[in-house]
Amino acid sequence: MTDINKYKQLLKEFYGSRTTYDHEEGTRHPLEAKLLLEFVPLQQGQKILDVATGTGLIAIPAAQKVGSEGYVIGVDMTPEMLNQAKLKIAAAKLQNIELIEADAEYINFSDSSFDAVFCCEALVLFPDIPAILQKWYHFLKSGGYIAFTSPPETALLASLHRSICTRVLGVSLPYILEPLGTPERCQNLLHQAGFRDVEIHTVPSGRYRHLKDKKLSWIAININFQAHPLLSKLSQSQLEQWQAEYSTEMEKLTTEQGVWEDTTKFLVRARK
16 A cells, blocks of 8 residues: 555545534534635535535535535545535435545546635645646636635644654654645645635634543544655654653643644635
């Protein structure tokens, strides 16, 4: 199994296990989806693509906005997430949504198929962000919108994860939040893909989390560094060092309220 395939399998396992995704402790997923959807002026009759649709937090309200003359396609590679979306779609009695279980990197549509392409919470997960942005550019009609969310590179304790990785391995590995981690990087990637009229809003937020233990799961480590080949070469002593350092740092950060976690997001949109 290649490292990319291993990484994607870990993503499926990680998100497949989140059976209460919409209601997780401290979650802002529904709010961020709502804000992103409001960021794009959708109209009746439009055709929408929702990439990494998950539980349908974008797809379902988008289908309601575009109405019976419009259509929404939601793509996700995690069947457990799609099953949650199907239940919600059935409850809402919507007929204008199609869900496709697939890896969005490999799915294709004709050029100029969509009025808008959304990707809420997931663009940072793609191994080749410039390539996927170019693909979505072709999917869009002229004047169509791309819209996505992305955390800054310092969010979600990323600085801590990076520093521990560097101490354990002796080298700095590329971190998952880095490519889209600043407004300037988001703008540059969009311009390189051909997009124009880039607009970025920063939505500050944070939360205290009560961690059940002070360990970082092996899945989380691999996702943070996209299953970098060096991770597969970690010795048992290095793994133990990683966990020990993480536990120590968590102890330092823990207060009576829990551990503070920055959950700030960029809302990003642009046009073809």
